[in-house]
Ligand SMILES: Nc1nc2c(c(=O)[nH]1)N[C@H]1C(S)=C(S)[C@@H](COP(=O)(O)OP(=O)(O)OC[C@H]3O[C@@H](n4cnc5c(N)ncnc54)[C@H](O)[C@@H]3O)O[C@H]1N2
Ligand code: MOO
Protein backbone atom coordinates (compact mmCIF):
# COMPACT_ATOMS: atom_id res chain seq x y z
CA UNK A 1 0.00 0.00 0.00
CA UNK A 2 1.43 3.43 -0.86
CA UNK A 3 0.79 6.39 1.32
CA UNK A 4 -0.80 9.33 -0.43
CA UNK A 5 1.65 12.15 -1.06
CA UNK A 6 0.33 15.60 -0.22
CA UNK A 7 1.76 18.88 -1.40
CA UNK A 8 1.96 21.53 1.32
CA UNK A 9 0.45 24.88 0.43
CA UNK A 10 1.81 28.14 1.84
CA UNK A 11 -0.50 29.44 4.59
CA UNK A 12 -1.46 32.63 2.78
CA UNK A 13 -2.49 30.69 -0.32
CA UNK A 14 -4.52 28.23 1.73
CA UNK A 15 -6.32 31.09 3.52
CA UNK A 16 -6.98 32.74 0.16
CA UNK A 17 -8.58 29.56 -1.12
CA UNK A 18 -11.02 29.32 1.79
CA UNK A 19 -11.84 33.01 1.59
CA UNK A 20 -12.83 32.51 -2.05
CA UNK A 21 -15.56 30.18 -0.77
CA UNK A 22 -17.18 32.59 1.65
CA UNK A 23 -20.82 33.51 1.28
CA UNK A 24 -22.21 37.05 1.42
CA UNK A 25 -23.41 38.03 4.89
CA UNK A 26 -27.12 37.74 5.69
CA UNK A 27 -28.99 40.20 7.85
CA UNK A 28 -31.51 39.79 10.64
CA UNK A 29 -33.03 42.09 13.27
CA UNK A 30 -32.73 41.69 17.00
CA UNK A 31 -33.93 43.89 19.83
CA UNK A 32 -31.41 46.33 21.26
CA UNK A 33 -31.38 44.29 24.49
CA UNK A 34 -30.16 41.28 22.50
CA UNK A 35 -27.64 43.15 20.38
CA UNK A 36 -24.58 43.00 22.64
CA UNK A 37 -21.90 40.72 21.18
CA UNK A 38 -23.58 40.54 17.76
CA UNK A 39 -22.04 42.05 14.60
CA UNK A 40 -23.57 45.13 13.00
CA UNK A 41 -24.95 44.43 9.53
CA UNK A 42 -25.19 48.09 8.48
CA UNK A 43 -23.03 51.14 9.04
CA UNK A 44 -24.33 53.24 11.90
CA UNK A 45 -24.63 56.87 10.81
CA UNK A 46 -25.77 59.71 13.07
CA UNK A 47 -29.23 60.74 11.85
CA UNK A 48 -29.34 63.72 14.19
CA UNK A 49 -26.89 65.93 16.06
CA UNK A 50 -25.76 64.81 19.51
CA UNK A 51 -26.68 66.57 21.65
CA UNK A 52 -29.65 67.63 19.58
CA UNK A 53 -30.02 70.94 21.49
CA UNK A 54 -27.70 73.26 23.42
CA UNK A 55 -27.77 72.07 27.03
CA UNK A 56 -26.33 72.83 30.40
CA UNK A 57 -23.41 70.68 31.60
CA UNK A 58 -23.91 71.98 35.18
CA UNK A 59 -26.51 72.68 37.79
CA UNK A 60 -26.51 76.47 37.80
CA UNK A 61 -28.06 79.51 36.19
CA UNK A 62 -28.52 80.26 32.51
CA UNK A 63 -27.67 83.88 31.92
CA UNK A 64 -26.91 86.46 29.24
CA UNK A 65 -23.10 86.68 29.31
CA UNK A 66 -23.05 90.38 28.45
CA UNK A 67 -24.80 91.18 31.75
CA UNK A 68 -21.65 90.12 33.59
CA UNK A 69 -19.09 92.01 31.50
CA UNK A 70 -18.34 94.41 34.38
CA UNK A 71 -18.74 91.85 37.18
CA UNK A 72 -15.93 91.29 39.66
CA UNK A 73 -15.39 90.40 43.30
CA UNK A 74 -15.58 94.08 44.23
CA UNK A 75 -18.36 94.84 41.82
CA UNK A 76 -20.85 91.93 41.71
CA UNK A 77 -23.85 92.13 39.40
CA UNK A 78 -27.33 91.13 40.52
CA UNK A 79 -29.63 89.09 38.30
CA UNK A 80 -33.27 88.26 38.92
CA UNK A 81 -34.12 84.57 38.78
CA UNK A 82 -37.32 84.30 36.73
CA UNK A 83 -37.78 80.54 36.51
CA UNK A 84 -36.36 77.07 36.99
CA UNK A 85 -35.95 74.14 34.61
CA UNK A 86 -34.78 70.57 35.19
CA UNK A 87 -33.50 68.13 32.54
CA UNK A 88 -36.33 67.36 30.14
CA UNK A 89 -38.04 70.73 30.74
CA UNK A 90 -38.03 73.60 28.28
CA UNK A 91 -38.17 77.21 29.45
CA UNK A 92 -41.05 78.81 27.60
CA UNK A 93 -40.63 82.37 28.88
CA UNK A 94 -38.55 85.26 27.66
CA UNK A 95 -35.28 86.19 29.38
CA UNK A 96 -34.18 89.82 29.19
CA UNK A 97 -31.18 91.72 30.56
CA UNK A 98 -30.24 91.13 34.18
CA UNK A 99 -32.39 88.04 34.41
CA UNK A 100 -31.41 84.41 34.89
CA UNK A 101 -33.06 80.98 34.82
CA UNK A 102 -32.16 78.36 37.37
CA UNK A 103 -31.15 75.36 35.22
CA UNK A 104 -30.15 71.78 35.98
CA UNK A 105 -27.59 69.58 34.21
CA UNK A 106 -28.95 68.29 30.92
CA UNK A 107 -31.67 70.92 30.53
CA UNK A 108 -32.05 72.86 27.27
CA UNK A 109 -30.52 76.34 27.43
CA UNK A 110 -33.30 78.97 27.19
CA UNK A 111 -33.23 80.62 23.75
CA UNK A 112 -32.30 84.06 25.08
CA UNK A 113 -29.38 82.81 27.24
CA UNK A 114 -25.83 82.17 26.10
CA UNK A 115 -23.85 81.07 29.20
CA UNK A 116 -24.24 79.12 32.42
CA UNK A 117 -22.76 79.82 35.82
CA UNK A 118 -22.48 76.99 38.37
CA UNK A 119 -24.58 77.03 41.53
CA UNK A 120 -21.43 77.13 43.71
CA UNK A 121 -20.24 80.37 42.12
CA UNK A 122 -23.20 82.60 42.88
CA UNK A 123 -24.72 84.07 46.02
CA UNK A 124 -28.47 83.52 46.18
CA UNK A 125 -30.79 85.80 48.10
CA UNK A 126 -34.43 86.88 48.31
CA UNK A 127 -35.68 90.47 48.16
CA UNK A 128 -39.32 91.47 48.27
CA UNK A 129 -40.26 87.81 47.88
CA UNK A 130 -38.26 87.45 44.67
CA UNK A 131 -35.14 85.33 44.15
CA UNK A 132 -31.90 86.92 42.99
CA UNK A 133 -28.29 85.88 42.39
CA UNK A 134 -25.11 87.83 42.76
CA UNK A 135 -22.40 87.07 40.19
CA UNK A 136 -18.80 88.06 40.93
CA UNK A 137 -17.11 87.16 37.68
CA UNK A 138 -17.46 87.96 34.04
CA UNK A 139 -18.62 85.21 31.67
CA UNK A 140 -18.12 84.96 27.93
CA UNK A 141 -20.79 84.01 25.45
CA UNK A 142 -20.79 80.17 25.21
CA UNK A 143 -19.27 79.59 28.66
CA UNK A 144 -20.44 76.27 30.16
CA UNK A 145 -22.71 75.24 27.33
CA UNK A 146 -22.76 71.81 25.72
CA UNK A 147 -23.46 72.80 22.18
CA UNK A 148 -25.78 71.02 19.79
CA UNK A 149 -23.68 68.62 17.67
CA UNK A 150 -20.53 68.95 19.80
CA UNK A 151 -20.46 65.19 20.42
CA UNK A 152 -21.33 64.25 16.85
CA UNK A 153 -23.02 65.88 13.92
CA UNK A 154 -25.86 64.58 11.81
CA UNK A 155 -24.50 62.51 8.92
CA UNK A 156 -21.29 61.39 10.66
CA UNK A 157 -20.47 57.68 10.12
CA UNK A 158 -19.96 56.31 13.62
CA UNK A 159 -19.62 52.53 13.52
CA UNK A 160 -18.72 50.39 10.54
CA UNK A 161 -20.78 47.38 9.67
CA UNK A 162 -19.08 44.21 10.82
CA UNK A 163 -18.16 45.75 14.17
CA UNK A 164 -18.80 43.64 17.22
CA UNK A 165 -21.42 45.42 19.30
CA UNK A 166 -19.81 46.47 22.56
CA UNK A 167 -21.46 48.43 25.37
CA UNK A 168 -20.45 51.72 23.71
CA UNK A 169 -22.09 50.69 20.43
CA UNK A 170 -25.18 49.68 22.42
CA UNK A 171 -25.31 53.23 23.78
CA UNK A 172 -25.17 54.62 20.23
CA UNK A 173 -27.85 52.25 19.00
CA UNK A 174 -30.11 53.48 21.78
CA UNK A 175 -29.14 57.12 21.15
CA UNK A 176 -30.23 56.85 17.54
CA UNK A 177 -33.45 55.01 18.22
CA UNK A 178 -32.58 51.50 17.12
CA UNK A 179 -35.18 49.52 19.02
CA UNK A 180 -34.45 46.76 16.51
CA UNK A 181 -30.86 46.40 15.37
CA UNK A 182 -29.67 45.05 12.00
CA UNK A 183 -27.11 42.36 12.77
CA UNK A 184 -25.39 39.71 10.69
CA UNK A 185 -27.07 36.35 10.89
CA UNK A 186 -24.88 33.87 12.74
CA UNK A 187 -23.73 31.02 10.54
CA UNK A 188 -24.40 27.62 12.08
CA UNK A 189 -21.17 25.69 12.53
CA UNK A 190 -21.38 22.00 13.35
CA UNK A 191 -18.76 19.90 15.10
CA UNK A 192 -18.26 16.17 14.64
CA UNK A 193 -15.48 14.39 16.52
CA UNK A 194 -14.11 11.15 15.13
CA UNK A 195 -12.03 8.57 16.95
CA UNK A 196 -12.65 5.20 18.58
CA UNK A 197 -10.45 6.31 21.46
CA UNK A 198 -12.79 9.10 22.46
CA UNK A 199 -14.74 9.06 25.70
CA UNK A 200 -17.55 11.37 26.66
CA UNK A 201 -16.59 13.95 29.23
CA UNK A 202 -18.51 12.12 31.96
CA UNK A 203 -16.90 8.72 31.30
CA UNK A 204 -14.05 7.39 33.45
CA UNK A 205 -10.67 6.89 31.82
CA UNK A 206 -9.81 3.38 30.61
CA UNK A 207 -6.67 2.04 28.93
CA UNK A 208 -5.99 3.57 25.52
CA UNK A 209 -8.88 6.01 25.74
CA UNK A 210 -8.96 9.79 26.15
CA UNK A 211 -11.79 12.22 26.68
CA UNK A 212 -13.06 14.16 23.70
CA UNK A 213 -11.69 17.62 24.43
CA UNK A 214 -11.57 19.04 20.91
CA UNK A 215 -15.35 19.28 20.55
CA UNK A 216 -15.70 21.47 23.61
CA UNK A 217 -12.70 23.55 22.68
CA UNK A 218 -14.17 24.18 19.24
CA UNK A 219 -17.69 24.89 20.46
CA UNK A 220 -16.11 27.71 22.45
CA UNK A 221 -13.97 28.87 19.51
CA UNK A 222 -17.05 28.95 17.27
CA UNK A 223 -19.01 31.03 19.77
CA UNK A 224 -16.05 33.32 20.30
CA UNK A 225 -15.81 33.85 16.56
CA UNK A 226 -19.47 34.93 16.64
CA UNK A 227 -21.22 31.93 15.09
CA UNK A 228 -23.77 29.47 16.43
CA UNK A 229 -22.16 26.22 17.52
CA UNK A 230 -23.86 22.87 17.11
CA UNK A 231 -22.37 19.74 18.64
CA UNK A 232 -23.21 16.76 16.49
CA UNK A 233 -21.56 14.06 18.56
CA UNK A 234 -18.55 11.80 18.45
CA UNK A 235 -18.10 8.86 16.17
CA UNK A 236 -16.16 5.61 16.08
CA UNK A 237 -13.52 5.27 13.37
CA UNK A 238 -15.95 3.52 11.04
CA UNK A 239 -16.15 4.68 7.45
CA UNK A 240 -19.88 4.07 6.86
CA UNK A 241 -20.91 5.55 10.19
CA UNK A 242 -18.76 8.62 9.64
CA UNK A 243 -19.91 9.12 6.03
CA UNK A 244 -23.58 8.97 7.05
CA UNK A 245 -23.01 11.33 9.96
CA UNK A 246 -21.26 13.87 7.74
CA UNK A 247 -24.06 13.68 5.14
CA UNK A 248 -26.70 14.23 7.85
CA UNK A 249 -24.68 17.01 9.43
CA UNK A 250 -24.43 18.91 6.15
CA UNK A 251 -28.21 19.32 6.12
CA UNK A 252 -28.11 21.04 9.49
CA UNK A 253 -25.24 23.48 9.24
CA UNK A 254 -23.62 26.17 7.11
CA UNK A 255 -20.12 25.02 7.93
CA UNK A 256 -19.07 21.59 9.18
CA UNK A 257 -15.96 20.84 11.17
CA UNK A 258 -14.68 17.35 11.77
CA UNK A 259 -11.80 16.67 14.08
CA UNK A 260 -9.47 13.69 13.77
CA UNK A 261 -9.07 11.11 11.06
CA UNK A 262 -7.65 13.51 8.53
CA UNK A 263 -4.11 12.20 8.16
CA UNK A 264 -2.82 9.08 6.42
CA UNK A 265 -3.54 6.46 9.10
CA UNK A 266 -5.50 3.28 8.47
CA UNK A 267 -8.52 4.67 10.30
CA UNK A 268 -8.25 8.24 9.04
CA UNK A 269 -11.44 8.28 6.98
CA UNK A 270 -11.96 11.98 6.34
CA UNK A 271 -10.15 11.98 2.93
CA UNK A 272 -12.27 9.02 1.74
CA UNK A 273 -15.45 10.65 3.03
CA UNK A 274 -14.69 13.82 1.09
CA UNK A 275 -14.15 11.70 -2.00
CA UNK A 276 -17.47 9.88 -1.52
CA UNK A 277 -19.22 13.22 -1.18
CA UNK A 278 -17.61 14.39 -4.40
CA UNK A 279 -16.27 17.35 -2.45
CA UNK A 280 -13.80 19.79 -3.98
CA UNK A 281 -10.72 19.59 -1.80
CA UNK A 282 -9.23 23.08 -1.55
CA UNK A 283 -6.12 21.72 0.16
CA UNK A 284 -5.11 18.84 2.37
CA UNK A 285 -1.68 19.95 3.52
CA UNK A 286 -0.46 23.35 4.67
CA UNK A 287 3.13 24.42 5.29
CA UNK A 288 2.44 25.10 8.95
CA UNK A 289 2.92 23.40 12.24
CA UNK A 290 0.85 22.41 14.07
CA UNK A 291 -2.03 21.80 11.73
CA UNK A 292 -0.16 20.68 8.63
CA UNK A 293 -2.82 18.07 7.88
CA UNK A 294 -5.61 20.67 7.89
CA UNK A 295 -7.97 19.85 5.06
CA UNK A 296 -10.71 22.06 3.69
CA UNK A 297 -13.24 21.01 1.06
CA UNK A 298 -16.30 22.55 -0.55
CA UNK A 299 -19.55 20.65 -1.05
CA UNK A 300 -22.08 22.79 -2.87
CA UNK A 301 -22.05 26.12 -1.04
CA UNK A 302 -20.83 24.60 2.21
CA UNK A 303 -17.35 24.21 3.59
CA UNK A 304 -16.14 21.12 5.41
CA UNK A 305 -13.11 21.54 7.62
CA UNK A 306 -11.17 18.40 8.34
CA UNK A 307 -9.19 19.58 11.33
CA UNK A 308 -6.54 17.51 12.97
CA UNK A 309 -7.34 15.35 15.96
CA UNK A 310 -4.31 16.72 17.76
CA UNK A 311 -5.69 19.42 20.07
CA UNK A 312 -3.19 22.17 19.33
CA UNK A 313 -3.33 21.49 15.59
CA UNK A 314 -7.12 21.56 15.71
CA UNK A 315 -7.09 24.87 17.58
CA UNK A 316 -4.67 26.49 15.13
CA UNK A 317 -6.56 25.15 12.10
CA UNK A 318 -9.76 26.72 13.37
CA UNK A 319 -8.27 30.14 14.16
CA UNK A 320 -6.39 30.41 10.88
CA UNK A 321 -8.98 28.99 8.46
CA UNK A 322 -12.44 28.85 10.05
CA UNK A 323 -12.55 32.01 12.11
CA UNK A 324 -12.03 34.38 9.12
CA UNK A 325 -14.82 32.66 7.18
CA UNK A 326 -17.18 33.09 10.12
CA UNK A 327 -16.14 36.70 10.60
CA UNK A 328 -16.57 37.39 6.89
CA UNK A 329 -20.16 36.16 7.08
CA UNK A 330 -20.61 38.54 10.02
CA UNK A 331 -19.72 41.43 7.66
CA UNK A 332 -16.29 41.97 9.17
CA UNK A 333 -13.81 43.94 7.07
CA UNK A 334 -11.05 42.57 9.32
CA UNK A 335 -11.85 38.87 9.62
CA UNK A 336 -8.37 37.57 10.40
CA UNK A 337 -6.49 37.42 13.67
CA UNK A 338 -4.96 40.75 14.62
CA UNK A 339 -1.22 40.88 14.12
CA UNK A 340 1.36 42.82 16.05
CA UNK A 341 5.06 42.66 16.92
CA UNK A 342 6.51 41.22 20.10
CA UNK A 343 9.83 40.21 21.52
CA UNK A 344 10.43 36.49 21.45
CA UNK A 345 10.58 35.18 25.01
CA UNK A 346 12.52 31.92 24.37
CA UNK A 347 15.01 30.35 22.00
CA UNK A 348 13.81 28.19 19.12
CA UNK A 349 17.16 26.88 17.87
CA UNK A 350 15.83 24.12 15.61
CA UNK A 351 15.04 25.30 12.07
CA UNK A 352 11.74 24.13 10.63
CA UNK A 353 10.75 24.15 6.96
CA UNK A 354 7.15 24.90 7.93
CA UNK A 355 5.89 28.09 9.58
CA UNK A 356 5.27 27.48 13.23
CA UNK A 357 2.51 28.82 15.42
CA UNK A 358 3.72 28.77 19.00
CA UNK A 359 1.07 29.14 21.69
CA UNK A 360 2.21 31.93 23.95
CA UNK A 361 1.20 34.30 26.66
CA UNK A 362 1.85 37.99 26.19
CA UNK A 363 3.53 40.19 28.77
CA UNK A 364 3.07 43.92 28.37
CA UNK A 365 5.93 45.96 29.85
CA UNK A 366 5.15 49.64 29.30
CA UNK A 367 3.74 48.94 25.85
CA UNK A 368 6.49 46.53 24.83
CA UNK A 369 5.10 43.05 24.26
CA UNK A 370 7.04 39.92 25.06
CA UNK A 371 5.60 36.59 23.97
CA UNK A 372 6.41 33.67 26.25
CA UNK A 373 5.56 30.15 25.10
CA UNK A 374 2.99 28.34 27.24
CA UNK A 375 3.86 24.73 27.91
CA UNK A 376 4.70 21.90 25.59
CA UNK A 377 5.04 23.04 22.00
CA UNK A 378 3.70 19.87 20.39
CA UNK A 379 0.75 19.31 18.14
CA UNK A 380 -0.79 16.84 20.58
CA UNK A 381 -0.46 19.13 23.57
CA UNK A 382 -3.68 20.25 25.18
CA UNK A 383 -2.32 22.06 28.24
CA UNK A 384 -0.48 24.79 26.32
CA UNK A 385 -3.79 26.17 24.99
CA UNK A 386 -5.45 27.40 28.15
CA UNK A 387 -2.81 30.05 28.91
CA UNK A 388 -2.30 31.15 25.31
CA UNK A 389 -3.39 34.60 24.26
CA UNK A 390 -1.28 34.80 21.11
CA UNK A 391 0.34 32.64 18.49
CA UNK A 392 3.95 33.50 17.87
CA UNK A 393 4.49 33.17 14.12
CA UNK A 394 7.89 31.74 13.24
CA UNK A 395 8.23 31.59 9.46
CA UNK A 396 9.66 28.37 8.08
CA UNK A 397 13.25 28.46 6.94
CA UNK A 398 16.75 27.22 7.50
CA UNK A 399 17.52 29.03 10.72
CA UNK A 400 16.24 28.93 14.25
CA UNK A 401 15.11 31.85 16.37
CA UNK A 402 16.65 33.38 19.45
CA UNK A 403 15.14 34.90 22.53
CA UNK A 404 14.98 38.69 22.11
CA UNK A 405 14.23 38.69 18.37
CA UNK A 406 11.30 40.71 17.09
CA UNK A 407 8.54 38.40 15.86
CA UNK A 408 4.97 38.63 14.63
CA UNK A 409 2.25 37.52 16.98
CA UNK A 410 -1.44 36.95 16.33
CA UNK A 411 -3.90 37.84 19.07
CA UNK A 412 -6.38 35.16 20.03
CA UNK A 413 -8.53 37.20 22.41
CA UNK A 414 -9.31 40.20 20.27
CA UNK A 415 -12.35 41.43 18.38
CA UNK A 416 -10.73 44.00 16.13
CA UNK A 417 -9.10 41.53 13.82
CA UNK A 418 -6.91 42.34 10.87
CA UNK A 419 -7.46 42.77 7.16
CA UNK A 420 -4.78 40.43 5.87
CA UNK A 421 -2.04 39.46 8.30
CA UNK A 422 -0.25 37.07 5.96
CA UNK A 423 1.86 39.50 3.95
CA UNK A 424 5.11 40.79 5.39
CA UNK A 425 5.49 37.92 7.80
CA UNK A 426 9.20 37.64 7.43
CA UNK A 427 11.84 35.99 9.52
CA UNK A 428 13.55 38.79 11.43
CA UNK A 429 17.04 37.63 12.29
CA UNK A 430 19.22 39.90 14.27
N1 LIG B 1 2.66 8.71 8.94
C1 LIG B 1 2.18 9.91 9.28
N2 LIG B 1 1.59 10.06 10.46
C2 LIG B 1 1.09 11.24 10.83
C3 LIG B 1 1.21 12.34 9.95
C4 LIG B 1 1.81 12.16 8.70
O1 LIG B 1 1.95 13.09 7.90
N3 LIG B 1 2.28 10.92 8.39
N4 LIG B 1 0.74 13.56 10.36
C5 LIG B 1 0.80 13.77 11.78
C6 LIG B 1 0.22 15.04 12.07
S1 LIG B 1 1.10 16.38 11.62
C7 LIG B 1 -0.96 15.15 12.74
S2 LIG B 1 -1.51 16.69 13.25
C8 LIG B 1 -1.78 13.99 13.08
C9 LIG B 1 -3.20 14.20 12.57
O2 LIG B 1 -3.99 13.20 12.98
P1 LIG B 1 -5.49 13.03 12.54
O3 LIG B 1 -6.09 14.32 12.18
O4 LIG B 1 -5.59 11.95 11.59
O5 LIG B 1 -6.19 12.68 13.91
P2 LIG B 1 -6.25 11.28 14.65
O6 LIG B 1 -5.30 10.35 14.07
O7 LIG B 1 -7.66 10.89 14.72
O8 LIG B 1 -5.80 11.73 16.09
C10 LIG B 1 -4.56 12.35 16.33
C11 LIG B 1 -4.37 12.52 17.83
O9 LIG B 1 -5.37 13.38 18.36
C12 LIG B 1 -6.13 12.74 19.36
N5 LIG B 1 -7.54 13.18 19.23
C13 LIG B 1 -8.34 12.88 18.21
N6 LIG B 1 -9.56 13.40 18.39
C14 LIG B 1 -9.52 14.04 19.56
C15 LIG B 1 -10.49 14.77 20.30
N7 LIG B 1 -11.74 14.95 19.84
N8 LIG B 1 -10.12 15.32 21.48
C16 LIG B 1 -8.84 15.15 21.94
N9 LIG B 1 -7.88 14.47 21.27
C17 LIG B 1 -8.23 13.91 20.12
C18 LIG B 1 -5.97 11.30 19.06
O10 LIG B 1 -6.23 10.48 20.16
C19 LIG B 1 -4.53 11.23 18.58
O11 LIG B 1 -3.65 11.22 19.67
O12 LIG B 1 -1.32 12.82 12.49
C20 LIG B 1 0.12 12.65 12.57
N10 LIG B 1 0.45 11.40 12.03
O1 MOO C 1 -0.92 18.75 11.53
MO1 MOO C 1 0.36 18.31 12.64
O2 MOO C 1 -0.19 19.29 13.81
O3 MOO C 1 1.45 19.49 11.84
O4 MOO C 1 1.53 17.96 13.94
Ligand SMILES: [Mg+2]
Pocket residue numbers: 260261262263264265267268309
Ligand atom coordinates in the same frame (compact mmCIF):
# COMPACT_ATOMS: atom_id res chain seq x y z
MG1 LIG D 1 -4.76 9.96 12.26
